[in-house]
Amino acid sequence: MRLSTVILPIYRWNDGGREVWQRAEELGFHTAYTYDHLSWRTFRDGPWFGALPTLTAAASATSRMRLGTLVTSPNFRHPVTLAKELISLDDISGGRVALGIGAGGVGFDASALGQEPWTPKERADRFGEFVPLLDRLLSEDVVSHDGRFYSATEVRNIPGCVQRPRLPFAVAATGPRGMRLAARHGQAWVTTGDPKLFESGTPEQSLAAVRGQIGRLGDACAEHGRDPGELGRTLLTGFTPDRPLASLDAFVDFAGAHAELGIDEIVVHWPIADSFFAADEKVFERIATEGPAQLARG
DSSP states (O other): OEEEEEOOSOSOIIIIIHHHHHHHHHTTOSEEEEOOOSOOGGGTTSOOOOHHHHHHHHHHHOSSSEEEEEEEOTTSOOHHHHHHHHHHHHHHHTSOEEEEEOOOOSSHHHHTTSOOOOOHHHHHHHHHHHHHHHHHHHHOSEEEEEOSSOEEEEEEOOSOOSSSSOOOEEEEOOSHHHHHHHHHHOSEEEEOOOGGGTTTOOHHHHHHHHHHHHHHHHHHHHHTTOOGGGSEEEEEOSSSSOOTTSOHHHHHHHHHHHHHHTOOEEEEEOOOTTSTTOOOHHHHHHHHHHHHHHHHTO
């Protein structure tokens, strides 16, 4: 079981931001992710910085920990420009970058560029073109594509990624189309559980929902002739009925139960006081430093 964290891009780099990312590496997190939004929910009227510049700075301030987005979406990204930035970030980090990628949703990002929010079907349609094109752009030196939503004309991405054939994709999906994309293009799959259970469900119902998602992921892999064991399974916490950061024991019980389902990476939010992600910092650090060892002991 890998333990990772997600650090929201709310910190001025020269006023504590650098130290947060360095502390995450000191605590031994496998990967430190950040959200790739223009703003997000209750943080909309406060500081919020760009994901890729933040990760670039983090790459220069750390040396071992992997880095990534959780998640990037087509809401305001184009595969051509995104690929160029990711190749640059992969180079600067020495090959430590993973791309969490999802179809996007409603909210500020969905209309920030002046467009009407896309329907769920259009989001899925765009995602279905976005992911394969981005895969090619990160894997091939020269790419041309004339699609329904995206175009690329003799786009050159030389020398490509440090990681070969490209940096890994962690595809966030719960529906059948997204899971097929994960099975075809992903090195990992990401879930937040079943959002319908967050407020009124039970931990047992949430576990059952994740179990069902993993089963459907296996079906998608079988459809593409892929061994499900080749695909990592990541759970981003904070959106299930559980409270895994309440104590070290709570975390170990939570992570252990999900490990039994096949989840092999747990991602916890870096504590933010007076927010949805508030948590006791001492408990959080105990979870980071002691939790993986306790899980390894069974």
